Amino acid sequence: MRVHPLAAIADTIDPDESYTYADLAELAGVSPATAGKWGLGGWLGEGGREEIPAGKGTVTRWRYSGRVLLDALAASRRPQIPHQPLAPTTSYGYGCRHEGEGTDCECLRVHNRLSRERRRRRAADRFPPERRERFLQAVRSGTPPPEAATLAGTTLRAAAGFAVLDENFRAQYVRARESLCLKRAPGGEPFTSPCGGAGAYRLGCWGRACYERHQRGYREPAGPARGLVRAAERAAEAGFPDVTSYLAAHADLSGAVLAARLGVSKQSVYRWRADLEASGPGSSPGGRDEGTS
Structure with a gap:
């Protein structure tokens, strides 16, 4: 169930006061239009209409007593959303979250689809085709991606974000990195x-x-000793039966170098060495959980 929109400001609502949409918007840090959707969607309970003189006519304004607002919050029930004749995006704005509850409501699905399309458009605007081509050409020529992004007039974050949303660009980007092998x-x-x-x-x-x-x-799924498993695999690739023998054979190397070779953190190497010194030769490192080191 969706969290009630008034939950965050319940402590600031006085049951003896009355509130308009503008008042609630100021308390919640949202726009009056958003607060108005709460009222139209049934989140605020029963309100009263008042006519405010404006120019040669009047303006209708809704006002809710603090007691009614607190009662609506305490009830904590999802209001009935008027799906017809409202568009799915409008119903979503009023608070509809019925998908997955045995209904044919598509408000959430439409909202998610439009949100993805909006993110793609923004990513494309931040990283237009001409910048993409300059970025790829720079990477193909051997320029590291951060510098290539600067040369293309963009940021690495924008390039990486667009690669997540566009499979074609991602494939070109991955192929271009073949020239960057150290x-x-x-x-x-x-x-x-x-x-x-x-x-x-x-x-x-x-x-x-x-x-x-x-x-x-x-x-990779997290495991109880993934760092130790990875270190054992790399020790085996180097011709050693286990991590213990690998550490013993490379006692002159620093923890940073061993961490790079074994694919773990320096802290893991230091911990394993301390365990070996405390337990003596022939013991196995990593008696404790290595997590995802």
């Missing part, structure tokens, strides 16, 4: 498998394989 680590050492390999993304690789691997990491 061949060597910052120290000058070549990677055995640069793009998509262990630690390449952490060391600044913007290439396609690293990007896709990084994106997949966000979609």
Whole structure:
């Protein structure tokens, strides 16, 4: 059930006072038109009409007593929404949320569809075709995406947001990143498998394989020891039976380097090393939950 629109301002409503839409709008921080929809949608209970002189005529204004408003809030029942002859978007504005309750109401569905279309239009306005092409050309030439976005007169946030909404642009963007593969680590050492390999993304690789691997990491289901499992896989790729032997063989490396190679956080490496020192050789690290390190 939708939260009653007056719930956030219940403490400020005086039962002995009366309120117009403008008064409620000021209390709630919304527009008078929004407060008017609450009244027309039945959220505010029974109000009274008053005629206000205006120029050569009068203006009708609705007024609700504080007691009626508090009673309507306490009842906390969804009002009946007049679907006909109102459009679905109008009924949604009045508070209709019936979808999924065994009805054929399409107000929420229409609202969601129009919202998606509105977001696509805004994203396209922020990132028009000419800027998209300049951005892609810069990325194909080897310019990192943040600098490419600046050269195209936009932001990386706008480009990434448009990639989420437009599959065609996303495919072009991912292909363009093939030219951004980092061949060597910052120290000058070549990677055995640069793009998509262990630690390449952490060391600044913007290439396609690293990007896709990084994106997949966000979609992986959380597990009780995902960081330790990932570290064990990378230790096995390097020819070690487990993480313990890998840490023992690379005792001279810093925690930051080991974290990049094992694909975990530095804190996890430090914790595993502390566990090994406390338990002695032959013990297994990660006795505690590593979460998503």
